[in-house]
Every structure is written in C-alpha cells, then in structure tokens.
Amino acid sequence: MTQLNQRRVFSAAVLSSCLLPALAGAQAVLPLELGLLPNISARILLNQYQPMREHLARVLQRPVHLSTAFDWAVFHGRVAANEYDLVVTAPHMARLAQLDHGWMPLLQLLPDIKAMLVFASARPMAAIADLRGKTLVLSNPVSLVALRGLRWLAENGLQRDKDFTTMTIPTDDSVGNVLGRGDALAALVSAGEFRAIAEGLRNQLQVFTVFAEVPGFVIAAGRRLGADQAQLIKSRLLEFVSPGSGEGAAFLAATGSSGLREISPDVMASMDAYVNFTRDTLARPL
Secondary structure (H helix, E strand, O other): OOHHHHHHHHHHHHHHHHHHHHHHHHHHOOOEEEEEOOOOOHHHHHHHOHHHHHHHHHHHOOOEEEEOOOOHHHHHHHHHOOOOOEEEEOHHHHHHHHHHHOOEEEEEEEOOEEEEEEEEOOOOOOOHHHHOOOEEEEOOOOOHHHHHHHHHHHHOOOOEOOOEEEEEOOOHHHHHHHHHHOOOOEEEEEHHHHHHOOHHHHOOEEEEEEEEEEOOOEEEEOHHHOHHHHHHHHHHHHHHOOOOOHHHHHHHHHHOOOEEEEOOHHHHHHOHHHHHHHHHHHOOOO
C-alpha cells in the first residue's frame, strides 16, 4: 500500500471514529410517545394537541409523537403495555393505570367536565321519564360521563336494560345522526364531545340538562420516563398554559380548557368507585 493510500485509510478511520459516536447519540434520541384517549374523532383530537406537541418538542429538545387508538380498550391495552411515555386520559382510566401499571398522574385539565343529556330538537324531550321504553346513545360506554349518567338515571328510577335500552356509536357526529333519524331519543355526552359534533348537526340538538360535573382529563407519565423526566415535563406543561403563551392559548381555545393544575390525590382516590367496573369492561369487547 502506498503512503498516499495509507493516509487515506487512516483519515477514513479517524473520521469514522468521530462520526459513529455522534450518529449513535442521534439515534438514541427516541421520540416521546404522547398517547391521547380517543374520546372524540382522531382528526380533531390530533389537531387539538398539536400546540402541546410542538411545545414539548422544543423545550425537551426531542421529537414528540402524537397518537391515539381505535377505541378505549385498545388505548388502555397500550397504556398497560407501556407503549406510551405520556398520556392524556380520563381520570378513572388514569387511576386504573396508576393502580395496575404504576403510571404517575401529573396534571389535570381544567375545568371539570360537564356531563349532559341531549336530544334532537325535532323530537322534544319534556321529562326524564320520556326515556322509558326508548333508546339512549352512549358515544363512549366506559367514559366517566356514561358511568355517572347511568347512575344518575338509576337514581331517578330508570334502570338500564329494564326501563330503556342503550346503543353505542363510533363517532361524535354519529350522535347527531342517530338522534336526528330518531333511532334513539337521547344521548349522554360530555361538553367536549358535544362541541366536537359538526356544527350543522350540533345545531339540531338541545341540551336537556347538565346532570353532573366530573373531574377533567389527567396527564400521566409512564414508568419508562422516570421520575426526574416526569417532573420536568410537568413543569414545562405548566409553563405551556401560563399567561402570555401563544401555543398554550391556542391549545386552550381548541380544547375548551381553561388551564392545568396539579392533580389532587383526593381526586384520584374518588375514582376508585369506578375502577373495578372499568377494569372488567375493558377486559371484554365493548
């Protein structure tokens, strides 16, 4: 080998030794996986959380990947398998993840969620008793709004499968379509789900009553994040919704939220009343 070729080989080896650690370091920066409970359509949900994704990617200096799931059971299965680093989920689902899989609740979305009974304007509903012998729509049958709503109806003398039947539908717009066609008399929805219905359909519906307010969604951290990283993300998210944050303002406007607060242990403990039913329901097809 000539001296020129030897120098070329040596130079290539030195360059490789310099580049390989850098490349290895770049490959080690894995995306933060942020999972979103599919309580509304995926298109709307992913769009709503883009400002949060962009903020976290910038302040953490790592890619952030948003995803959701086909339904609540699939989503919970991914939570249980620790496929996400961070999730935005319903409080009773967060409590289940905390108790069964070691997830760490960090923050709660404000305000509390209004739970509503709605009906089609073309088919007026004058009293709760009108539901007797009719069909009630549940857009998310394992949602806290649905569980609390069924309990509220029972407290008012209406038992599921005895006094009325229920049907489950896949999307928010389907609530408007089903009620508009007369396939069901009323639906249990959250204020957010109601807002996500296309305006043309939503304008054909009326709110019979807001029967309860339930805790807002919870942001929780998975075990693979680690406590230090989880606390860092918590502080960065509080900065995200602080006054003067343009990204935070866009997020709050899109989601109908007013801010974030630290999650109270008492709020999480109050979800224990729903945990066993939720666990059993998610273990079988919805």
